[in-house]
Amino acid sequence: MAAGGPVELHDDVRRHLLHLQVERRLAARTLAIYGEAFERLQRCADADGVAPRAVQPHHVRRWAGQMHRQGLAPRSIALVLSAWRGLYRWLGRDGLVAANPVDGVRAPKAPKPLPKALAVDQAVALAQPLDDDTTSPALAARDHCIVELLYGCGLRVAELVGLDVRSGAQGAGWIDLPDASAHVLGKGSKRRSVPVGRPAIEALRGWLTHRDAMAPADEPALFISQRGTRITASQVRSRLKRRALIAGLPTHVHPHMLRHSFASHLLQSSGDLRGVQELLGHANITTTQVYTQLDFGHLSKVYDAAHPRAKKRSP
Structure with missing residues (x-):
């Protein structure tokens, strides 16, 4: 009522x-x-x-x-x-009612909120090299590379900070430059490999020229702080938030938002749910279905183009 x-x-x-x-x-x-x-x-x-x-x-x-x-x-x-x-x-x-009529009655379940995705132009703007006079060229190159890998590969922040310069070190994963692939250790200690695009490879090469001059000889981490130690997830979040402000994005940006943007944009472009599942490292495809947001207009176009029952009748 x-x-x-x-x-x-x-x-x-x-x-x-x-x-x-x-x-x-x-x-x-x-x-x-x-x-x-x-x-x-x-x-x-x-x-x-x-x-x-x-x-x-x-x-x-x-x-x-x-x-x-x-x-x-x-x-x-x-x-x-x-x-x-x-x-x-x-x-x-007080004995005024024999039983509580509300016991056992529950409200409808609230829909699980999905992490927000950036628009494609916003993600691209965030991934561009930024003109920031307050950040050293080394840190600017590092932050640029971090964004390229988060958005270009759909990595979790824990997978990103666990990357090493080469395989066989103590970290959880590494990037194979000649093969243009990232090998990461995801949830449940499951390893997966994802392709690394050309912009990310270029950003990675740019960062490595600075990293080699900053890192101690015995430090295996790919991404390091100014102190020469492995960067933390908290530091990545802080740097990403700052970078979004400099890029003029109208929203708070965090690492998982870039992972979600990767999945959403890829799925909207390809329609390959199974492939996106593999790239994200989801054990169950239902997780991918919940995790990614599909544009209904895009789905309608896919249906109209592919389904035999969607063919328009002749007038």
């Missing part, structure tokens, strides 16, 4: 609100939220011609469904049901 004008609350409900205010000492904002929930309960009960004490589980389930159909968010429905559940628990302690 949608919210409307003023409603006369049942005595039981008014007494419970007073209990929350005086004995529980809830904050004014919290009391207002409870009050709105109880007004919604009263409207639902009045519409069905049932007294609050006579409410049954089937009433609550139907009212929760009504709230969902009216567009109330799952989290908001959960808050309403929690307030109702507390009311009937309180009434039950």
Whole structure:
């Protein structure tokens, strides 16, 4: 039942609100939220011609469904049901209801939020060499290479910082320049190889000229800090955030956003879900389906171009 004008609350409900205010000492904002929930309960009960004490589980389930159909968010429905559940628990302690009609009734599950992807032009702008007078040429080359690998290969930040200069060292992975491939150790200690594109290879060569002058002889890490030690995931996040600001991007950028952008852009261009799954290192293809966002317009074009039932009829 949608919210409307003023409603006369049942005595039981008014007494419970007073209990929350005086004995529980809830904050004014919290009391207002409870009050709105109880007004919604009263409207639902009045519409069905049932007294609050006579409410049954089937009433609550139907009212929760009504709230969902009216567009109330799952989290908001959960808050309403929690307030109702507390009311009937309180009434039950005084023996005024035989059972709590809200027990066992749950709000609809909220959809799992997907990480945001950058637009293609934003990702390309972030990957371009930036004119930054406050950063040394060495760090600028390093940060440029980091972006190219995160976006160009879809690496996780842990896979990136675990890269070594060559295979056989202590790190989790390495990049084979002649073969233009990255070999990484992903989740579950599973190794995979991904191709490295020409822009990333060029950025990598540019960084290596600086790295060799910065790193101690016994440091195997591909990406190092100014102190000559392996760069951390936190440092990558900080540098990426700063780089996005310099590039003028209108959003906060983090490493996983570049991985998601890699997957989304590749999938929209190729439509090869299985191939993207392999490149991301997902054990289950359903993970790839949830992880990547597809543009519906692109899907429609793929369908129109490929499916025999999609051929337009002649007029």
